[in-house]
Amino acid sequence: MFDFNDIALFVQVVRCGSFSEAGRRLGIPPNTVSRRIRELEDQIGARLMQRSTRKLTLTDAGREFHERCATSIDDLQQASQDLARGRKVPSGLLRVASTANFLDFYTPEMVAGFLQTYPEIRFEFLLEDAVADLIADRIDVAFRGGSGDGSGYIAHRLPIAPIGLFASPDYLNRHGSPQTLAELARHHCLTVPRQSGHAMWRLQGLDDVEEQVEIAGPFAASTTRALHSAAIAGLGIALLPGTITVADITAGRLVPVLPQYKRRDQSMCVVYPSHRQVSPAAKAFVASVMRKFENEALLLDG
Structure with missing residues (x-):
């Protein structure tokens, strides 16, 4: 035995x-x-x-x-x-995986508020744009783009605001605000690094018909967090998730550009390892994050 x-x-x-x-x-x-x-x-x-x-x-x-x-x-x-x-109160260590800018959206202040409600929970955040291995990294819950499909995973789609174009007031004062999608080709656009130096943005207008424009700019970075910071610094126009821009719009750090154009085919999922029962701590945290997503989506739609 x-x-x-x-x-x-x-x-x-x-x-x-x-x-x-x-x-x-x-x-x-x-x-x-x-x-x-x-x-x-x-x-x-x-x-x-x-x-x-x-x-x-x-x-x-x-x-x-x-x-x-x-x-x-x-x-x-x-x-x-x-x-x-007795396990009515969520507690224990909660390992969370998400993109590098997750705590820009669900801020440390929100984590502090959550922990005031659930003081027996402890967090470990694994924040990087590379997709974490939930099983090998012992992740309890992950937030990731796309469908979240994968062997050994259970995924649920989250209500998120679409991706849109944003720039700082300083940049728009210096360079003007584009009035059509085609005018973006003459602006400084912030993108991920590409060997050609040029990138293609594909966006849907109010009629949901996809249009595209080739863009370029003086700054490229491999993470959304870096592009977000560069847009606030006035380096150019960035294509950013709406969920991370609400506070910047309220504070006047960013302004929507061509707001009728969005990338609406993007999605985010909350993902759990299928072999493990979802803990009360994970359920409570996901519920809190979902409320944040829903509130931001309503604000941006309004």
């Missing part, structure tokens, strides 16, 4: 990368950790780890065993915490 505590210990060792770090976190001497892992290997009849003075490396058997056990151990630990606390 396997000791599930030893299996949980094995998962912790893999995540920590060493016996000593796993022992430190669990309050167990490293030699005890090493002995229990050896006993687990004896029970299984296979070597799970290659040991050296510098690091631990999983064997093929160890990698397969970890992949099959880790999520079950997480679920058992979560279930134990739920039962121990």
Whole structure:
């Protein structure tokens, strides 16, 4: 009969990368950790780890065993915490993945307000424009563009404001405001880097018919956050998600340009790992973010 505590210990060792770090976190001497892992290997009849003075490396058997056990151990630990606390109050560590500019939209002040309501929740944000691996990175909930489709994921579409054109009042005072989409070709437009130096913007007008214009400009960047900051600084006209521009419009830092043109085919989803039950903490946080999305969409539509 396997000791599930030893299996949980094995998962912790893999995540920590060493016996000593796993022992430190669990309050167990490293030699005890090493002995229990050896006993687990004896029970299984296979070597799970290659040991050296510098690091631990999983064997093929160890990698397969970890992949099959880790999520079950997480679920058992979560279930134990739920039962121990009666689990009406959302609590625990919540790992959230999203784009680099997520906290420009859902601000640290909003996080602080959320934590006042749910003081037993702790956050870890993984913010980068590259798509995170929910399983490998142990993500509880992710916000990402597109449909969110993927093996092992559950996705729900969020109500978001469309992408539109924005510039600073300073830029428009210096260069004028374009009156047609074609005039954008003569303006400084802020884009992602391209080898050709030119980019094509495709936008829908009020009749939902797509039009396109070739644009260029003196500044390009690979993240939405950088383009957003460049637009505020007066470097040019940027194509930005409406959800991150509401506060700037209110404060006078940005002005809509050609507001009749939008990119309406964009979408955002909230994504969960399908193997894991959605925790009360994740549900509460997603509900808060969705209220923010809905409010911003209503403001921009108004």
